Amino acid sequence: SQKIEQNSEALNIQEGKTATLTCNYTNYSPAYLQWYRQDPGRGPVFLLLIRENEKEKRKERLKVTFDTTLKQSLFHITASQPADSATYLCALGEDYGNNRLAFGKGNQVVVIP
């Protein structure tokens, strides 16, 4: 069956350190992968997109890697700040011409001042 797995345990991290989140998938052939941030009671907010032929993408303090052999994406927040505390969702898209997304459950990050 198809699965998108993110760590169910919250990641507690000291301010200024790098937070690293993992997204593993099974029985998907993603054309692209996206990461979203979701705050309690709010809708997800798009952060980054990486395509299947790309290894790494960066945006300000965020970095995403995508390894289609390992079927894994890593999401890094460098120099983390308390304002980065949120749940982060990975989402897969299997068709370039379709923006239907399959989401993981999300991974909560808590940045401790």
Added chain:
Amino acid sequence: ETGVTQSPTHLIKTRGQQVTLRCSSQSGHNTVSWYQQALGQGPQFIFQYYREEENGRGNFPPRFSGLQFPNYSSELNVNALELDDSALYLCASSSGLAGAQETQYFGPGTRLLVL
């Protein structure tokens, strides 16, 4: 804020009732997707509308139906509500279908509780 609005923000219904949720997409966007997010889970794709036509559906029964209007706003209708329909319902709008190019903008969601 994304410019995507949803109404109502919260709703309580009883089993067997019907509900209509509304979404106003961001200006210039012709594509709306609906997702269901149960507590502690990621969003699950319900269906998508592109220029007033359904363009893809997830694994949801026919009692979940939708509409998109000429102004590209959208409705999600759920008939014969079940307890498991309790969730946050999210709509997302984009300016096209190309997921690798088009960012989707999510609304704040409607929290539905079925008793």
